[in-house]
């Protein structure tokens with residue numbers, strides 16, 4: 847499976863959405879841990895990068911210029 851190339855401030859869809867009903871998360875911190883902010887209710891969650899990689903479904907908005 848192709849590895850998704852994400853970066854800070856990308857908006858991503860996870861395998862499981864937020865309990866508020868939305869499934870669009872902005873990456874607001876990218877390190878060993880990744881912090882995601884729900885674009886609907888603005889709550890944030892922290893995930894280990896390995897866990898994030900497992901739960902990531904697709905990138906909705908990429909900030910990549912290439």
Ligand SMILES: [Zn+2]
Nearest residue numbers: 864866884887
């Ligand atoms: Zn939410």
